[in-house]
Amino acid sequence: MLSDEDGAGAGLWAMAHLGTPMALRTAATLRIADHIVAGLRTAPELAEAVKADADALERLMRYLAARGILSRDGSGSYDLTAQGAALRDDHPSGMRSLLDIEGAGRAELAFAQLLHSVRTGEASYSLQFGRSFWEDLAANPAQGASFDAWMSANVPTRVPELLSCYDWGSLGHVIDVGGGDGSLLTALLTEYPELRGTVVDLPGTAEAARKALAAAGLVDRADVVSGSFFDPLPPGAGGYLLSWIIHDWNDTASRAILRRCAEAAGSGGRVFVVESVDAGGGAPHTGMDLRMLVYCGGKERGVDELTALAAGCGLRPVAVHAAGTLSVLELTVG
DSSP, rough: OOOTTHHHHHHHHHHOOOOHHHHHHHHHTTTHHHHHHHTSSSHHHHHHTOOHHHHHHHHHHHHHHHHTTTTOOOOOOEEEETTTTGGSTTTTOOHHHHHHTTTTTGGGGGGGHHHHHHHHHOHHHHHSSSSSHHHHHHHHHHHHHHHHHHHHHHHHHHHHHHHHHHHHHHHHHEEETTTTEEEEEEEHHHHHHHHHEEEEOHHHHHHHHHHHHHTTTOOOEEEEEEETTOOOOOOOSEEEEEOOOOOOOOOOHHHHHHHHHHHHHHTEEEEEEEEEEOOTSSSHHHHHHHHHHHHSSOOOHHHHHHHHHHTTTTTTEEEEEEEEEEEEEEEEEE
């Protein structure tokens, strides 16, 4: 190895090498932390439980112990450190699910093809997995459920500011376009008892939303429509909500979604675009921006970019409502 007098190379290598992120993802996928909490402390015990090679698993765990994720005593027994505890499935961070490469974390492996995305401006997910991100979710129900669960897990951290930034009850009827498993609509209907709501999403996810809304006792004020937001949407609602939807898509697809919302809203409705936009109107989340590029060719956009997209669909801005780390761009037809 070449000498590195100022340590710059070592610093870059620490950031760039793939060993640690993949070791963490492997441990998360095998649920090593949960098995340790359950009392399995040695590599042979754990290997039997997770159906792994005992020697290879021992080497993985030694690696993680050297990096402060696990601790190891003289007898070869392992335990979780404070940092490693975040790999438990019940940890409030939800990190285990996000790192699970057989679940929601599978998509991160597409970063191996980032060079393709940078050269072409296109998603590289299909280069890694043979089909697009959305096609992959549809083809793998367990992975799709893991993704939906991860999205809904983010709702509690986003909802309080979102609920209070606008009088959603004044809309009468809100349609959550691409509303996933209904978590956000459930929160809206609970907070605003005069509000009615509809989730529009693809069939598998729509069924999950039906069950969630029924479990919340909201079937008298909520319904679910199976369909794509690239097709005509139920018309005549007071508001059409696009929460963390537009950033998933390139400009052409985003305009198509916004046009469908504008058509359905007509002159009497509003369209609400919810995205991670900072107080100055910019889109600061550079990590999510690259993730959207790699996964699905999408993009994090600031208020000006979102407004320009909407203008091409016959929508004009009415207001921007601050909602913590999110902003809500309120649009009307005309």
